[in-house]
Amino acid sequence: MKTTDKVLAGNIRAIARLLTALECNAPHGFQELKELYPHTGKAHIVGVTGAPGVGKSTLIDSITRNLRRKGMTIGIIAIDPTSPFTGGALLGDRVRMEKHNTDPGVFIRSLATRGASGGISRAALAMTHVLDAMGKNIIFIETVGIGQSEIDITRITDTSVLILTPGMGDAIQLMKAGILEAADIFVINKADREGAESLRVELQSMMNGKTDRPIFLTEALTDKGTAAVAGGIVKHRRGLVLHGELDRRRRLRAGYELTTAIDASIRDIIDAAMKKEIEKLADDVVARKLDPYSAAGIVFERLGALFKSNV
Amino acid sequence: MKTTDKVLAGNIRAIARLLTALECNAPHGFQELKELYPHTGKAHIVGVTGAPGVGKSTLIDSITRNLRRKGMTIGIIAIDPTSPFTGGALLGDRVRMEKHNTDPGVFIRSLATRGASGGISRAALAMTHVLDAMGKNIIFIETVGIGQSEIDITRITDTSVLILTPGMGDAIQLMKAGILEAADIFVINKADREGAESLRVELQSMMNGKTDRPIFLTEALTDKGTAAVAGGIVKHRRGLVLHGELDRRRRLRAGYELTTAIDASIRDIIDAAMKKEIEKLADDVVARKLDPYSAAGIVFERLGALFKSNV
Numbered sequence: 044m045k046t047t048d049k050v051l052a053g054n055i056r057a058i059a060r061l062l063t064a065l066e067c068n069a070p071h072g073f074q075e076l077k078e079l080y081p082h083t084g085k086a087h088i089v090g091v092t093g094a095p096g097v098g099k100s101t102l103i104d105s106i107t108r109n110l111r112r113k114g115m116t117i118g119i120i121a122i123d124p125t126s127p128f129t130g131g132a133l134l135g136d137r138v139r140m141e142k143h144n145t146d147p148g149v150f151i152r153s154l155a156t157r158g159a160s161g162g163i164s165r166a167a168l169a170m171t172h173v174l175d176a177m178g179k180n181i182i183f184i185e186t187v188g189i190g191q192s193e194i195d196i197t198r199i200t201d202t203s204v205l206i207l208t209p210g211m212g213d214a215i216q217l218m219k220a221g222i223l224e225a226a227d228i229f230v231i232n233k234a235d236r237e238g239a240e241s242l243r244v245e246l247q248s249m250m251n252g253k254t255d256r257p258i259f260l261t262e263a264l265t266d267k268g269t270a271a272v273a274g275g276i277v278k279h280r281r282g283l284v285l286h287g288e289l290d291r292r293r294r295l296r297a298g299y300e301l302t303t304a305i306d307a308s309i310r311d312i313i314d315a316a317m318k319k320e321i322e323k324l325a326d327d328v329v330a331r332k333l334d335p336y337s338a339a340g341i342v343f344e345r346l347g348a349l350f351k352s353n354v
Numbered sequence: 355m356k357t358t359d360k361v362l363a364g365n366i367r368a369i370a371r372l373l374t375a376l377e378c379n380a381p382h383g384f385q386e387l388k389e390l391y392p393h394t395g396k397a398h399i400v401g402v403t404g405a406p407g408v409g410k411s412t413l414i415d416s417i418t419r420n421l422r423r424k425g426m427t428i429g430i431i432a433i434d435p436t437s438p439f440t441g442g443a444l445l446g447d448r449v450r451m452e453k454h455n456t457d458p459g460v461f462i463r464s465l466a467t468r469g470a471s472g473g474i475s476r477a478a479l480a481m482t483h484v485l486d487a488m489g490k491n492i493i494f495i496e497t498v499g500i501g502q503s504e505i506d507i508t509r510i511t512d513t514s515v516l517i518l519t520p521g522m523g524d525a526i527q528l529m530k531a532g533i534l535e536a537a538d539i540f541v542i543n544k545a546d547r548e549g550a551e552s553l554r555v556e557l558q559s560m561m562n563g564k565t566d567r568p569i570f571l572t573e574a575l576t577d578k579g580t581a582a583v584a585g586g587i588v589k590h591r592r593g594l595v596l597h598g599e600l601d602r603r604r605r606l607r608a609g610y611e612l613t614t615a616i617d618a619s620i621r622d623i624i625d626a627a628m629k630k631e632i633e634k635l636a637d638d639v640v641a642r643k644l645d646p647y648s649a650a651g652i653v654f655e656r657l658g659a660l661f662k663s664n665v
Binding site: 073074076077080081083084094095290293294295297298300301302304305306308309310313321322324325326328329331334335336337338339340342343346 | 391649654
């Protein structure tokens with residue numbers, strides 16, 4: 044049986060192996076994904092972003108149980124920050140979600156972020172195709188923090204959920220600056236804490252006229268308010284379809300995926316054929332014999348020569 | 355007078371213009387940087403990272419005043435998160451640093467993060483060369499949060515400072531996972547809050563034997579403890595030079611800068627010559643006529659053909 048068929052048949056071991064291949068950027072993983080790709084396009088991709096400690100996992104956990112009761116199947120891709128040195132990932136409070144492991148309607152995968160920028164988003168996107176082909180209806184991508192790469196992910200999901208907590212102070216300023224505009228749904232979690240209502244008012248005033256983006260107050264630990272968030276996601280999807288916006292977002296996502304795939308191919312060529320040369324050039328740059336931009340020009344020309352002989 | 359000479363002469367308007375060109379990735383900016391590059395290599399680059407609200411600006415402000423008293427000149431590059439849609443930047447509490455504006459020994463520049471991943475790090479690095487050529491002794495790069503791009507920056511500075519505050523909870527878990535290992539100096543700011551000492555103990559136990567990395571407790575708002583951090587940075591630099599580690603880090607940084615410059619050149623070619631084609635391919639990908647990886651292959655071949663005719 045081919046990997047593709049195994050994945051489509053729901054063979055968990057084959058799926059896990061493929062996901063690992065994608066996470067490691069192994070070429071055979073992407074080769075297998077090509078065959079799987081015609082079976083994708085049905086899942087709804089939901090990005091869940093928020094600073095550490097706002098309760099992303101807990102909220103996804105609660106929403107998942109909610110959507111399961113409505114008969115939907117769920118995929119979860121959790122992106123962990125990882126050491127650039129050891130490559131080891133952390134599981135943390137994600138352990139509490141293990142109870143879903145006995146439910147075949149939920150598939151959870153933790154993704155260790157390593158290597159260059161863009162690598163995470165690339166692997167995470169590739170993984171959504173696998174979970175999509177598995178038949179999962181809704182796929183959550185959980186990202187930590189507020190870095191540039193997180194913004195990228197937020198921009199290319201179908202529905203983007205931003206989680207806040209009362210008393211985040213400076214965080215609000217951040218939101219003003221970008222993530223706020225990229226979010227479709229706002230959740231104020233730990234709403235039993237002081238300041239939840241004033242945060243809601245502040246958020247609302249920031250959005251001015253754009254009142255189509257809902258703000259939900261939740262206490263995810265006790266499932267309070269999370270059913271409304273689940274409903275909000277389903278409703279948002281309906282709106283996207285109605286306004287032709289879903290297609291626009293998917294074109295954006297496809298374009299992004301394409302571009303990162305090209306970047307990765309070029310990086311592979313450079314790594315394979317020019318690593319030593321680049322190290323030597325870097326030495327010259329440090330010694331001020333050469334500036335980084337002229338050095339880049341040299342590599343660029345070499346790349347052209349490689350293309351001439353290889354393509 | 356050429357831009358290079360103006361910059362070397364400390365002409366603030368010429369410097370600001372060049373920095374803007376670099377921020378916007380304007381080719382002439384990098385052309386001018388080539389001429390400036392031989393005048394660089396003296397400054398010490400310090401990365402300052404921490405979650406929103408830990409007091410990064412306040413700490414840099416206090417350290418700066420301290421280093422100024424020792425006669426050192428300071429450059430500060432503050433990276434703001436920015437809307438991917440509006441391109442607008444936020445200044446926030448950075449306004450309080452304006453008092454430095456009357457001190458010619460301090461140069462502050464805020465960098466709006468926009469566009470693709472890697473773009474910020476690229477612009478920030480390019481800017482350090484300008485401040486370096488201006489003769490600034492220590493250049494701070496202030497980054498928010500814990501995204502992948504921030505890790506990149508942390509990996510390529512000479513000295514990396516991580517700021518924490520008591521009661522950060524989950525944040526510690528994050529640190530375990532990567533940033534912790536990339537940091538050279540730890541600062542527990544707002545140390546008057548409960549939990550500062552236990553955070554220190556926790557950090558220390560995480561580091562096991564690697565006791566060469568100091569942990570400083572500060573209350574940056576009142577300058578408490580910040581002189582020690584300033585001293586710690588100077589001491590760390592001495593250690594780097596002593597162990598030949600400074601050169602290793604600078605080679606890493608040069609390699610990174612080179613690679614991102616190549617990436618940017620390729621991106622430019624693709625944007626200029628293949629944007630329409632990529633959009634069409636993305637449509638086919640959304641329609642499942644084509645998978646993203648085969649589409650990338652098509653673009654890749656076209657790129658090769660472009661190289662053949664252009665290089």
